[in-house]
Amino acid sequence: MTVVAQQVADFVTASAPFDTLDIDSLTNLLSSAELLYVTQENLNTLIGPQIGQSRRVYLIQSGQFSVSVGQESQRYVSEGDYFGFQSVLDERDYSLSVTVENPGLIYSFEAGAFKALLSHQSIAGFFHGLRHDVLQNQAITDSKSMWLYKPLNEVTEKQPISADGNTSIQQAAQLMTDNRVSSLLITQAGQLVGIVTDRDLRSRVVAAGIALSNPVSSVMTPSPAHVANNLTLFDAMALMTEKNIHHLPILDKESHEPVGMVTASDIVRHQRGSVLFIIGELSKADSLYALTRLAWQIPHYFSAHAKHAGDYDIAGKVLSQATDIMTRKLIGFFQKEHGKADMMFSWLVYGSQAREDQTMGSDQDNALLLAEPPTKAQAAYFAAMADYVCKGLGMCGIKLCSGNIMASNPELRLSLTQAVKQAQQWVNAPTKDAIMHFNIFLDVRCAAGDVGLFKSLQRQRMPLLKQSLFLAALSRHANEVSVPLSLFQKFTYEKGGKQKDTIDLKVRAVALINNIARIYALASGVTAPGTLARLSLLPDNSELSTKDAANLRDIWIFLNRLRWRHQLQNNVADNSISVSSLSSIEKHQLKASFQAIERAQKAIVMNFSGGMA
Amino acid sequence: MVLQWLRAFLSNGFFRPGHSALKRFKGATIKDTTLMSIDLELTSLDASKAEITSFGWVCGRNSNIALESSAYSVVKTKATLGQSPVIHGLTQDNISKGAMIEDVLHKFIKQLPDRVLVIHNATLDLAVLDAVFKRLNLPAQEVFYIDTLQLALYQLKKEHEVVPRNSATLGACLQRAGLPEAPQHNALEDAMAALLLCYAQLAALGLTPQSCLADLSHTLALGRKTLGERKD
Numbered sequence: 001m002t003v004v005a006q007q008v009a010d011f012v013t014a015s016a017p018f019d020t021l022d023i024d025s026l027t028n029l030l031s032s033a034e035l036l037y038v039t040q041e042n043l044n045t046l047i048g049p050q051i052g053q054s055r056r057v058y059l060i061q062s063g064q065f066s067v068s069v070g071q072e073s074q075r076y077v078s079e080g081d082y083f084g085f086q087s088v089l090d091e092r093d094y095s096l097s098v099t100v101e102n103p104g105l106i107y108s109f110e111a112g113a114f115k116a117l118l119s120h121q122s123i124a125g126f127f128h129g130l131r132h133d134v135l136q137n138q139a140i141t142d143s144k145s146m147w148l149y150k151p152l153n154e155v156t157e158k159q160p161i162s163a164d165g166n167t168s169i170q171q172a173a174q175l176m177t178d179n180r181v182s183s184l185l186i187t188q189a190g191q192l193v194g195i196v197t198d199r200d201l202r203s204r205v206v207a208a209g210i211a212l213s214n215p216v217s218s219v220m221t222p223s224p225a226h227v228a229n230n231l232t233l234f235d236a237m238a239l240m241t242e243k244n245i246h247h248l249p250i251l252d253k254e255s256h257e258p259v260g261m262v263t264a265s266d267i268v269r270h271q272r273g274s275v276l277f278i279i280g281e282l283s284k285a286d287s288l289y290a291l292t293r294l295a296w297q298i299p300h301y302f303s304a305h306a307k308h309a310g311d312y313d314i315a316g317k318v319l320s321q322a323t324d325i326m327t328r329k330l331i332g333f334f335q336k337e338h339g340k341a342d343m344m345f346s347w348l349v350y351g352s353q354a355r356e357d358q359t360m361g362s363d364q365d366n367a368l369l370l371a372e373p374p375t376k377a378q379a380a381y382f383a384a385m386a387d388y389v390c391k392g393l394g395m396c397g398i399k400l401c402s403g404n405i406m407a408s409n410p411e412l413r414l415s416l417t418q419a420v421k422q423a424q425q426w427v428n429a430p431t432k433d434a435i436m437h438f439n440i441f442l443d444v445r446c447a448a449g450d451v452g453l454f455k456s457l458q459r460q461r462m463p464l465l466k467q468s469l470f471l472a473a474l475s476r477h478a479n480e481v482s483v484p485l486s487l488f489q490k491f492t493y494e495k496g497g498k499q500k501d502t503i504d505l506k507v508r509a510v511a512l513i514n515n516i517a518r519i520y521a522l523a524s525g526v527t528a529p530g531t532l533a534r535l536s537l538l539p540d541n542s543e544l545s546t547k548d549a550a551n552l553r554d555i556w557i558f559l560n561r562l563r564w565r566h567q568l569q570n571n572v573a574d575n576s577i578s579v580s581s582l583s584s585i586e587k588h589q590l591k592a593s594f595q596a597i598e599r600a601q602k603a604i605v606m607n608f609s610g611g612m613a
Numbered sequence: 614m615v616l617q618w619l620r621a622f623l624s625n626g627f628f629r630p631g632h633s634a635l636k637r638f639k640g641a642t643i644k645d646t647t648l649m650s651i652d653l654e655l656t657s658l659d660a661s662k663a664e665i666t667s668f669g670w671v672c673g674r675n676s677n678i679a680l681e682s683s684a685y686s687v688v689k690t691k692a693t694l695g696q697s698p699v700i701h702g703l704t705q706d707n708i709s710k711g712a713m714i715e716d717v718l719h720k721f722i723k724q725l726p727d728r729v730l731v732i733h734n735a736t737l738d739l740a741v742l743d744a745v746f747k748r749l750n751l752p753a754q755e756v757f758y759i760d761t762l763q764l765a766l767y768q769l770k771k772e773h774e775v776v777p778r779n780s781a782t783l784g785a786c787l788q789r790a791g792l793p794e795a796p797q798h799n800a801l802e803d804a805m806a807a808l809l810l811c812y813a814q815l816a817a818l819g820l821t822p823q824s825c826l827a828d829l830s831h832t833l834a835l836g837r838k839t840l841g842e843r844k845d
Contacts, residue, residue: 003683003684003685003801004680004683005671005680005683005801005802005805006796006799006801006802007793007795007796007802007805007806008680008805010796011793030680031680031681032680032681033680034677034678034679034680035673035677035678035680035805035809036676036677036678037676037677037809037812037813037816038676039676039816041816041821041822042675042676042816042821042822045644045675045676045822046675046676046677061793062791062792062793063791103813103816104791105792105793105809108677
């Protein structure tokens with residue numbers, strides 16, 4: 001029997017995707033593996049076809065190397081990176097050229113043992129993804145969003161009430177009354193054969209004048225619709241809607257014995273446990289007090305109910321919608337007291353609220369757009385309204401903007417003509433400082449007030465913002481911040497943080513994708529502010545290919561999941577993720593994401609700035 | 614190279630002319646030498662009293678470790694463990710379930726021909742093995758070895774007037790070489806770590822796959838020892 005040294009097992013089992021392997025597969029892989037100490041001097045005697053070995057897959061444990069396979073350009077690789085797998089996957093010999101930048105340890109796996117592992121979906125998917133530089137997005141395609149995707153065995157609490165088919169109707173009704181249930185399962189030898197509900201007792205027994213001593217099986221609904229306990233609340237709800245029923249028995253997936261019951265009221269109850277519920281409640285608030293009280297519940301709701309990746313995907317949207325509702329409510333409260341405005345206005349929101357990717361730490365960025373230059377009285381009215389709404393949002397937990405990008409700032413209460421003129425100025429002089437200042441205004445949405453007014457602003461601005469010199473300036477600006485990877489593709493960390501290995505995912509990654517999506521959107525005249533919406537709305541002739549857009553979308557979703565999880569799990573509002581808190585596969589995905597963002601940044605410069613960064 | 618080899622050849626005190634095994638050992642290229650790194654966990658640091666509680670080894674050639682050559686045996690012993698379980702984690706209970714030392718040594722001896730041992734602090738481990746060979750009356754075995762402790766001391770002495778305390782322990786050496794730390798004290802883990810360290814040390818001394826072991830003579834890390842009593 002082979003013994004596996006602990007240090008070998010420790011490293012390999014911590015390396016994605018082998019961390020998903022069972023012990024037998026792992027032992028099998030390791031028993032034919034070699035561990036190499038590779039230096040520039042011994043390299044040619046250890047790696048490569050010249051040493052007469054069959055093809056092998058290499059995994060770096062330490063050291064830094066540069067590798068190029070076949071026609072691919074040279075890649076810098078270090079701890080946790082693989083090479084050589086392309087030849088094994090394709091059963092073809094590609095030229096492999098390795099340079100040692102820093103000597104270190106490399107595991108070398110035999111092709112046969114490696115290929116045996118490709119029957120595992122997780123392993124095959126990982127290496128397929130690695131070669132195509134796509135994010136491992138299985139998790140993303142698997143789970144749509146949702147709160148309702150809780151498995152039924154997590155949400156059913158009580159045992160179902162059941163009776164034998166020979167029980168009299170009266171006894172059955174008694175049983176239902178005693179247990180305070182509105183339906184009864186009829187079983188035979190433990191298996192479900194029918195169901196009786198309150199409604200059946202009314203329509204099939206009382207209304208039809210049937211004797212109460214008759215067996216309950218004579219009035220039950222035989223072979224009722226049911227659902228297996230490994231399905232989700234969503235499945236149950238869909239089935240109940242489709243069949244127009246209010247009671248759905250849950251059966252054990254294996255034994256088919258009834259294990260529970262979902263009722264329409266259960267579903268209503270579970271919706272309470274959803275952040276969507278808070279939106280409904282916010283809409284009902286009738287005073288500033290009620291609104292702030294509910295708003296402060298939001299972080300609590302999120303941390304209590306957002307548990308799955310799918311939850312994080314809609315969290316930003318839910319939070320942005322909640323902020324929109326608060327804004328509309330506050331405007332309503334103000335108008336109730338001071339009367340309606342005598343001029344059309346739009347309440348504009350910028351940045352994360354506009355893109356609908358708010359997180360707990362996002363502060364408010366907003367402005368007022370007025371149909372005409374205001375009179376003195378009108379100006380005073382809007383100043384008071386803006387002040388009331390911004391302060392009200394602050395009271396609701398949406399931080400005041402430290403950069404004073406708020407409607408309460410008189411410079412951000414422009415008339416339509418002024419706003420168009422301002423855009424003209426941006427386009428005329430897109431200096432670095434100017435872009436820093438107005439970049440945030442390019443992601444804009446109308447959250448309250450007159451949408452038509454906002455649309456006419458967009459219509460008039462669109463041709464200006466499409467101008468190539470302007471886009472070139474934006475592209476150069478979009479390259480000012482780089483992804484946190486070193487030349488050797490190692491993570492580089494923020495300096496001076498409390499923890500040594502943190503990365504600000506907002507500044508160093510999410511914002512970069514936002515910039516990229518914004519530029520392509522402006523170039524194609526797409527006015528939607530959201531990054532995902534922009535990526536999906538790009539026309540076919542966009543410079544960004546559909547495939548790259550889809551990849552950026554997956555990366556964006558992945559990064560947002562990481563930062564939401566970070567915020568909710570650690571109860572913080574920052575975006576500084578500690579890399580050591582990530583799983584091995586997440587680290588790989590994060591690195592792949594950064595690399596893809598970097599490529600997209602370069603492409604932006606090529607497409608819009610003639611290759612000049 | 615030849616000159617260096619010759620110098621080593623002449624300067625080596627224990628060299629006896631005509632000893633072909635030694636010549637082969639020192640003349641073989643690194644590329645063609647199979648190294649066998651061994652480590653013993655002992656009940657005591659006193660070679661005359663120490664008993665072996667576990668024995669681990671792993672083999673490799675030319676900066677390559679074949680993981681399937683990894684071997685690890687817990688040895689049955691009645692000797693008192695003293696303080697050492699704190700270090701290597703073996704308790705009386707799992708030791709009493711271990712293998713007979715004769716069986717473990719038998720496997721070890723079978724591996725020996727044409728192998729050069731790698732040991733961190735060879736003196737102690739070889740003295741213990743010698744004592745056990747004699748006690749069990751096993752046929753004598755001549756072993757050639759590289760002592761990674763001596764290699765480390767050679768390098769340390771080049772850098773320091775006085776070698777800093779604890780700077781030549783296996784852990785400290787691994788750290789300096791940028792190699793992963795070996796988890797706990799376990800005979801297989803330490804044997805593997807010592808072999809990786811040896812590879813790193815050879816590279817640091819500028820040896821290539823074409824160099825021969827004699828190129829290490831000036832470091833005093835090469836050695837030869839006969840385990841057990843010669844009967845002739």
